Amino acid sequence: xxxxxxxxxxxxxxxxxxxxxxxxxxxxxxxxxxxxxxxxxxxxxxxxxxxxxxxxxxxxxxxxxxxxxxxxxxxxxxxxxxxxxxxxxxxxxxxxxxxxxxxxxxxxxxxxxxxxxxxxxxxxxxxxxxxxxxxxxxxxxxxxxxxxxxxxxxxxxxxxxxxxxxxxxxxxxxxxxxxxxxxxxxxxxxxxxxxxxxxxxxxxxxxxxxxxxxxxxxxxxxxxxxxxxxxxxxxxxxxxxxxxxxxxxxxxxxxxxxxxxxxxxxxxxxxxxxxxxxxxxxxxxxxxxxxxxxxxxxxxxxxxxxxxxxxxxxxxxxxxxxxxxxxxxxxxxxxxxxxxxxxxxxxxxxxxxxxxxxxxxxxxxxxxxxxxxxxxxxxxxxxxxxxxxxxxxxxxxxxxxxxxxxxxxxxxxxxxxxxxx
Numbered sequence: 053x054x055x056x057x058x059x060x061x062x063x064x065x066x067x068x069x070x071x072x073x074x075x076x077x078x079x080x081x082x083x084x085x086x087x088x089x090x091x092x093x094x095x096x097x098x099x100x101x102x103x104x105x106x107x108x109x110x111x112x113x114x115x116x117x118x119x120x121x122x123x124x125x126x127x128x129x130x131x132x133x134x135x136x137x138x139x140x141x142x143x144x145x146x147x148x149x150x151x152x153x154x155x156x157x158x159x160x161x162x163x164x165x166x167x168x169x170x171x172x173x174x175x176x177x178x179x180x181x182x183x184x185x186x187x188x189x190x191x192x193x194x195x196x197x198x199x200x201x202x203x204x205x206x207x208x209x210x211x212x213x214x215x216x217x218x219x220x221x222x223x224x225x226x227x228x229x230x231x232x233x234x235x236x237x238x239x240x241x242x243x244x245x246x247x248x249x250x251x252x253x254x255x256x257x258x259x260x261x262x263x264x265x266x267x268x269x270x271x272x273x274x275x276x277x278x279x280x281x282x283x284x285x286x287x288x289x290x291x292x293x294x295x296x297x298x299x300x301x302x303x304x305x306x307x308x309x310x311x312x313x314x315x316x317x318x319x320x321x322x323x324x325x326x327x328x329x330x331x332x333x334x335x336x337x338x339x340x341x342x343x344x345x346x347x348x349x350x351x352x353x354x355x356x357x358x359x360x361x362x363x364x365x366x367x368x369x370x371x372x373x374x375x376x377x378x379x380x381x382x383x384x385x386x387x388x389x390x391x392x393x394x395x396x397x398x399x400x401x402x403x404x405x406x407x408x409x410x411x412x413x414x415x416x417x418x419x420x421x422x423x424x425x426x427x428x429x430x431x432x433x434x435x436x437x438x439x440x441x442x443x444x445x446x447x448x449x450x451x452x453x454x455x456x457x458x459x460x461x462x463x464x465x466x467x468x469x470x471x472x473x
Contacts, residue, residue: 093108094110103119107394112134139181179191267285286316290308304343314357377391
């Protein structure tokens with residue numbers, strides 16, 4: 053008697069799903085309903101411990117959290133205006149806003165823990181933390197409230213009890229009507245840039261000004277590169293100015309982008325590789341310390357504001373398009389991997405090279421016939437949505453294997469998307 057071959061139930065289910073998918077993908081497509089308008093994202097943060105992406109938005113005080121494992125979306129609205137910067141410290145979400153405040157919110161409950169501000173604090177575009185994460189530094193445009201002030205200011209608070217400690221500034225006379233600035237902390241010093249064209253160095257504890265270096269440019273973004281004793285300052289014209297922290301002088305200027313340099317970040321593993329984005333719509337890679345160009349890719353976003361590394365990926369957000377996910381394993385060949393559209397109470401993820409999608413709220417989608425553009429009836433919509441809206445799509449975008457129309461995995465999700473090294 054011949055043995056009965058073993059047939060996996062899950063493999064049968066996968067084959068049936070794929071047959072349905074192939075059939076539907078040839079005939080139908082999923083389209084976002086006109087009543088849903090994607091948000092314009094201003095900044096983002098990745099919390100590795102919980103595998104969560106956090107986003108803040110333009111002209112919108114809402115902060116969104118996307119759990120990349122479960123596909124769950126959460127949000128809160130503690131700010132009254134645009135949130136410009138966002139970071140996570142332990143279980144605190146820290147956000148700086150145009151409403152003139154910095155707020156600390158509990159990661160789990162999303163309840164506000166601390167409000168950092170004072171009556172003279174203007175719009176706040178930037179925040180940073182000391183290396184031990186005991187102290188919070190917040191940048192602000194105090195001339196918003198006092199037009200006689202000619203410079204920006206930085207304040208320091210104790211993160212454990214919300215107590216104000218000292219400030220740093222003024223940071224130099226404004227060069228333009230548009231305000232800008234950022235700061236970093238390194239080896240007991242606070243380095244700060246602003247629209248004044250100054251790179252100022254302050255003593256972290258006392259707030260005393262130690263050094264001031266000046267370039268004739270409106271500085272907008274900065275990046276610390278300790279390995280090479282560098283601070284890089286990007287300006288509104290696409291140039292990056294190289295500052296030596298040992299000699300305390302600018303020594304080199306290179307053009308990185310054809311428009312404003314909005315964000316720079318050193319790769320966490322390859323510290324001689326600098327990534328940058330700018331208002332020319334590109335994400336670029338540079339060899340340090342020389343600043344030699346390695347690669348460039350069009351982000352599909354005309355105004356990319358910021359990006360973060362998520363494992364071997366870069367997630368780029370901005371004002372002129374979708375949130376883009378890019379594979380950066382080979383730095384000389386960056387490849388687009390997927391897109392995310394963020395809405396007030398929903399998000400949509402779609403991988404490159406597949407018709408499948410994932411959304412936490414299927415009601416934002418409609419099913420239409422590819423041939424005519426007509427909307428399908430309710431029964432057809434339910435069937436198509438059941439097959440083509442799949443949580444595994446989100447997982448596939450944020451994994452290392454090649455994206456195809458087939459999602460060959462079990463019904464459960466046993467993998468860790470971003471293993472902790």
